[in-house]
Amino acid sequence: MQEQNFKRYLVTSALPYANGPLHIGHIAGAYLPADIYVRYLRLKKKDVVYVSGSDEHGAAITIQAKKEGVSPQEIVDKYHELNKQCFEQFGISFDIYHRTSSELHHKTSSEYFTALNDKGVFEVKESEQFYDEEAKQFLADRYITGTCPKCSNENAYGDQCENCGSTLSPTELMNPKSTLSGNEPILKKTKLWYLPLNKDEDWLKEWILEGKGQNEKWKKNVVGQCKSWLNEGLLPRAITRDLDWGVPVPVEGADGKVLYVWLDAPIGYISATKQWAIDNNKDWKPYWQDKETKLLHFIGKDNIVFHSIIFPVILKAHGDYILPTNVPANEFMNMEGDKMSTSRRWSVQLDLYLKEFPDKVDELRYVTAKNFPSTSDSEFTWKDYQEKINSELVGTLGNFVNRVLVLTNKYYDGVVPHFDPESFREDDTSIEWHENINEVVTKIANHLELYEFREALNQVMELARMGNKYLAETEPWKLVKEDEEAVKRIMNISIQLIANIAIVAEPYLPNTSKKLLSFLNLPESILDWSNAGRLDLVMTGSKVNKPTLLFAKIEDEMIEAQLAKLNAQKEKLDAQKTKFKPVKPEITFDDFQKMDIRTGIIIEAEKVPKADKLLQFKVDLGFESRTIVSGIAEHFEADNLIGQKVTVLVNLAPRKIRGVESQGMILLAENAEGDLTFVGSNDAGAGEEVN
Numbered sequence: 001m002q003e004q005n006f007k008r009y010l011v012t013s014a015l016p017y018a019n020g021p022l023h024i025g026h027i028a029g030a031y032l033p034a035d036i037y038v039r040y041l042r043l044k045k046k047d048v049v050y051v052s053g054s055d056e057h058g059a060a061i062t063i064q065a066k067k068e069g070v071s072p073q074e075i076v077d078k079y080h081e082l083n084k085q086c087f088e089q090f091g092i093s094f095d096i097y098h099r100t101s102s103e104l105h106h107k108t109s110s111e112y113f114t115a116l117n118d119k120g121v122f123e124v125k126e127s128e129q130f131y132d133e134e135a136k137q138f139l140a141d142r143y144i145t146g147t148c149p150k151c152s153n154e155n156a157y158g159d160q161c162e163n164c165g166s167t168l169s170p171t172e173l174m175n176p177k178s179t180l181s182g183n184e185p186i187l188k189k190t191k192l193w194y195l196p197l198n199k200d201e202d203w204l205k206e207w208i209l210e211g212k213g214q215n216e217k218w219k220k221n222v223v224g225q226c227k228s229w230l231n232e233g234l235l236p237r238a239i240t241r242d243l244d245w246g247v248p249v250p251v252e253g254a255d256g257k258v259l260y261v262w263l264d265a266p267i268g269y270i271s272a273t274k275q276w277a278i279d280n281n282k283d284w285k286p287y288w289q290d291k292e293t294k295l296l297h298f299i300g301k302d303n304i305v306f307h308s309i310i311f312p313v314i315l316k317a318h319g320d321y322i323l324p325t326n327v328p329a330n331e332f333m334n335m336e337g338d339k340m341s342t343s344r345r346w347s348v349q350l351d352l353y354l355k356e357f358p359d360k361v362d363e364l365r366y367v368t369a370k371n372f373p374s375t376s377d378s379e380f381t382w383k384d385y386q387e388k389i390n391s392e393l394v395g396t397l398g399n400f401v402n403r404v405l406v407l408t409n410k411y412y413d414g415v416v417p418h419f420d421p422e423s424f425r426e427d428d429t430s431i432e433w434h435e436n437i438n439e440v441v442t443k444i445a446n447h448l449e450l451y452e453f454r455e456a457l458n459q460v461m462e463l464a465r466m467g468n469k470y471l472a473e474t475e476p477w478k479l480v481k482e483d484e485e486a487v488k489r490i491m492n493i494s495i496q497l498i499a500n501i502a503i504v505a506e507p508y509l510p511n512t513s514k515k516l517l518s519f520l521n522l523p524e525s526i527l528d529w530s531n532a533g534r535l536d537l538v539m540t541g542s543k544v545n546k547p548t549l550l551f552a553k554i555e556d557e558m559i560e561a562q563l564a565k566l567n568a569q570k571e572k573l574d575a576q577k578t579k580f581k582p583v584k585p586e587i588t589f590d591d592f593q594k595m596d597i598r599t600g601i602i603i604e605a606e607k608v609p610k611a612d613k614l615l616q617f618k619v620d621l622g623f624e625s626r627t628i629v630s631g632i633a634e635h636f637e638a639d640n641l642i643g644q645k646v647t648v649l650v651n652l653a654p655r656k657i658r659g660v661e662s663q664g665m666i667l668l669a670e671n672a673e674g675d676l677t678f679v680g681s682n683d684a685g686a687g688e689e690v691n
Helices: 024-043 060-066 073-090 102-118 197-209 220-231 262-277 285-289 303-319 350-356 361-370 383-413 429-449 455-475 482-505 510-520 556-579 591-595
Strands: 006-012 048-054 096-099 124-132 146-148 176-178 184-194 240-242 257-260 293-300 332-334 378-380 597-607 617-618 623-631 645-649 655-657 660-662 669-670 676-678
Touching: 006 024, 006 262, 006 669, 024 293, 024 332, 024 350, 024 361, 024 378, 024 660, 048 262, 060 455, 073 096, 073 350, 073 676, 096 262, 102 240, 102 262, 102 623, 124 220, 146 383, 184 285, 184 303, 197 303, 220 303, 257 262, 262 285, 262 669, 285 293, 361 383, 361 455, 361 510, 378 623, 383 455, 383 482, 383 510, 383 556, 429 455, 429 482, 455 482, 482 510, 510 660, 645 676, 660 669
Parallel strands: 006 048, 006 293, 048 096, 332 378
Antiparallel strands: 124 184, 146 176, 240 257, 597 617, 597 645, 617 623, 655 660, 669 676
16 A cells, blocks of 8 residues: 555646537546545545646637637636536536636736746747648647647647547648648747756656656556657647637737646646635645645546646746646546547537436446546446446345345344344354455555555445355345344344445445435444444444335346447448548649639629529629639529629639530539538638639
């Protein structure tokens, strides 16, 4: 067991982007493991503060805002509230769930940046950053996609590849494209502030790879990813961006620049702690600046480098802050043979699950915890969900509790029987069980201290398995007529075991724990880790209630319905892939340069006589008007197109169509369903050249 000589604990979970709903892959990576650990610490009566909050800055927010056609503020307000409610319903017990858009956070981030800037920590220099000429703006990392240099995933972002988890910089991508226009961005000079990580390599290697100054051993997947980065050599990393959404860089002459989200977001842990302290009349500083505090970051593997290398460098550079004691990161949880994705609707989306199965929160917590991707990727399947609930929660835990309470009500009218301790015999299995319970409780604590949450849960269930075995071996239903004292002893010990399970299961199954207490008429104050292992938690002579089902069996129909949804989605995704037309043969840049594409405005529109598919337009191109014929009558009404802005290939050779000379081609986009939309910009006037 790891030494625990800390006066207080500060536990963080990664700030989720407020740009969409959560799925269980997110929960398995950063939130449920932290919640289990924090609940355990609270049972131990430790001074612990658990913080997180919405990451409401960065390009991911602005991208979603553009998709939904609303402002970034509307996006973060919507998803902050949705995710906060889901966390609460799922039992993730934050002490505070904050927001990086808050005034306190902006102030905290600005002050932190200024403190480092005043110390000369940053390097300010001009560098080439990707720029979208059509959109007329520098591109944040998430506005750039391309091929990952590590795994060849063609949809990697400029800051990371979500396929292999590699942290990237935009210039590392092969075949980069702007998500705003689809064009290949150019490199353009801009002034940015850089964090010179290369200057911190030596102490980082000693701290992470050699463990000098650490209180705990870090997980091998965390050390492995850090080792890869450190061995390759660290480079200065820009900590500002040319964006209009975020915390403004608090330096004169830095207009239009904000703090990069990976400086801004981790400081969100600090501002959240400050807000918690204000709300609870506490002092926030000991939790961040006292060496007797244990600081833990629970994250997914895509955040390892930022929390194990970059944020520690930022903390150390300030000088007043402690470094994390541990970063117990998890890998990815996949689903039904594929990577989880909210955008592709291939996931167990938390808000939808909670709406459909509001009474099955602990069931999903249990299955997720059993499948934690601790040091390697894991997988969720609906069949496994069914099997684990029916076999383990219903068949083992629920069965034991039900048998004990049914027999107690049958034999003693629900009154907990008293037995004479002297009635123990040397060959009595009660003695063996009595000795083993404390051993199991110790194992649970040891695993939790080491962040081995799956192993600890197995030991929690071991108590229920022991209880079933105890009943099977002692057979009180046979003894009841021949050894009344033995039956009293068996039932009393079994009831005490249920009370013990209520305590040690609370971090995993908080709702179930409350149910068990209600069955035994015990107060919640009994939930104290020091009580685990005791055989006198339920007083003799007290009354237990008649049981209700602890868990309901998961029927095949429910699983088949969920799989049907996924199969329908898979068919839809596969169909979309095949509906798009193949890319035409390659052309050279010189071929492209021959095309003269201009913007225009339709000023006249009518159907071509005796031609069902043709429309005839007069298009204002600024320098002249032209007649153009297009076969789009089945998609648009002529009268609705007056004033429509369009893009025209103007140097296409004229061609007579049904007797009308067409003097160019209007450009349109066709989606997978065959629907057409005009290609053009609402901001462009007639006659502007498209490059």
